[in-house]
Amino acid sequence: MIPIARPLIGAEETALVLEVLNSGQLAQGPRVHEFEARFADWAGSRYAVATSSGTAALHVALLAHEIGPGAEVITTPFSFIASANCALYVGARPVFADIEPDYFTLDAEQVASKLTPQTRALIPVHLYGQPCDMVRLAALADRHGLILIEDACQAHGARLGDRPVGAWGTACYSFYPTKNMTTVEGGMLTTNDAQIAERARLIRDHGSRARYQHEMLGFNLRLTDLQAAIGLAQLAKVDAWNKQRRANAAYLSSRLARIDGLTPPAIRPGATHVFHQYTLRVRDRAALLPRLSQRGIGYGIHYPQSIHQQPLYQSLGYSERLPQAERASQEVLSLPVHPALTQADLDCIIEAVQAVPAVALPGS
Numbered sequence: 001m002i003p004i005a006r007p008l009i010g011a012e013e014t015a016l017v018l019e020v021l022n023s024g025q026l027a028q029g030p031r032v033h034e035f036e037a038r039f040a041d042w043a044g045s046r047y048a049v050a051t052s053s054g055t056a057a058l059h060v061a062l063l064a065h066e067i068g069p070g071a072e073v074i075t076t077p078f079s080f081i082a083s084a085n086c087a088l089y090v091g092a093r094p095v096f097a098d099i100e101p102d103y104f105t106l107d108a109e110q111v112a113s114k115l116t117p118q119t120r121a122l123i124p125v126h127l128y129g130q131p132c133d134m135v136r137l138a139a140l141a142d143r144h145g146l147i148l149i150e151d152a153c154q155a156h157g158a159r160l161g162d163r164p165v166g167a168w169g170t171a172c173y174s175f176y177p178t179k180n181m182t183t184v185e186g187g188m189l190t191t192n193d194a195q196i197a198e199r200a201r202l203i204r205d206h207g208s209r210a211r212y213q214h215e216m217l218g219f220n221l222r223l224t225d226l227q228a229a230i231g232l233a234q235l236a237k238v239d240a241w242n243k244q245r246r247a248n249a250a251y252l253s254s255r256l257a258r259i260d261g262l263t264p265p266a267i268r269p270g271a272t273h274v275f276h277q278y279t280l281r282v283r284d285r286a287a288l289l290p291r292l293s294q295r296g297i298g299y300g301i302h303y304p305q306s307i308h309q310q311p312l313y314q315s316l317g318y319s320e321r322l323p324q325a326e327r328a329s330q331e332v333l334s335l336p337v338h339p340a341l342t343q344a345d346l347d348c349i350i351e352a353v354q355a356v357p358a359v360a361l362p363g364s
């Protein structure tokens with residue numbers, strides 16, 4: 001079996017976790033602060049605020065920027081649902097703009113067509129580890145005075161030119177086990193704005209700076225020292241893992257590029273894609289899936305349904321059509337690309353995919 005994702009936990013993680021367990025200081029404490037400082041440095045931001053999940057980081061980001069009822073937040077319909085739900089959490093309205101078919105990320109032109117006087121923020125998602133078109137999205141945000149919150153939950157270490165993702169606005173990361181690095185559950189908010197960082201720290205911890213003094217309404221959205229210990233060990237390895245992900249993706253694409261009915265992932269010019277997922281478009285996905293299963297190759301469909309078509313959003317009255325996102329959800333297929341794959345694994349994946357088109361893909 002070749003799994004679609006595999007968290008890599010080594011001796012460093014184990015040693016640091018045991019050290020925390022034996023220290024008696026388990027919840028948010030010195031390890032969380034150390035993880036925040038190292039992550040900020042690594043991500044190229046001035047401040048980092050650790051949270052209990054990527055979803056929590058998004059929630060905190062919207063609250064810290066004072067986005068609430070009456071506000072519209074433009075985001076992508078083609079992502080994990082948290083990218084949009086964070087707007088609902090604060091009483092704002094998610095507005096969906098369609099995606100660029102080549103990169104599966106928010107289309108700046110479509111965003112422009114969704115602007116209203118109520119638009120307060122943009123949440124671009126660096127999907128699969130591919131940086132969004134931040135040059136155009138940031139220009140749009142700038143022109144219209146919009147807050148930029150980058151959902152970098154799949155894009156730790158991705159760059160556009162020399163600039164790391166997350167450097168355009170407030171950014172949110174996830175450390176769920178399938179992500180490019182993990183703390184089991186966990187997240188991080190990064191920003192260059194001291195005031196946003198301070199508000200985020202308060203919101204994550206019951207609005208409290210000093211024990212039992214509560215300045216504002218907050219939540220318990222803290223990371224623990226136990227999780228931060230894992231994160232510190234992972235942070236030291238994530239660059240090497242990302243490099244391996246890129247190499248695995250390049251190898252897969254070199255072998256899969258000429259198969260009729262398959263479109264390997266495009267990389268945005270100038271971008272460093274960190275391949276959280278290696279996602280192809282497949283003309284006849286249904287024909288390929290059984291073949292992968294038979295050979296024990298894990299796969300994922302990210303995502304089988306656009307957010308605007310989820311029952312939750314249908315129940316909220318979302319009825320518009322977003323053709324590019326809807327088409328992508330019918331065609332995408334993610335194959336394993338994670339750094340634990342061996343050369344034999346990669347060849348096995350390629351062989352399974354190559355075996356299909358002649359028999360199964362129409363028009364080939």
Ligand SMILES: *Cc1c(COP(=O)(O)O)cnc(C)c1O
Nearest residue numbers: 053054055080082083153174176
């Ligand atoms: C994983 C993910 C999230 C949420 O992160 P959690 O840590 O699972 O809460 C948000 N947005 C995107 C794009 C994600 O992939």
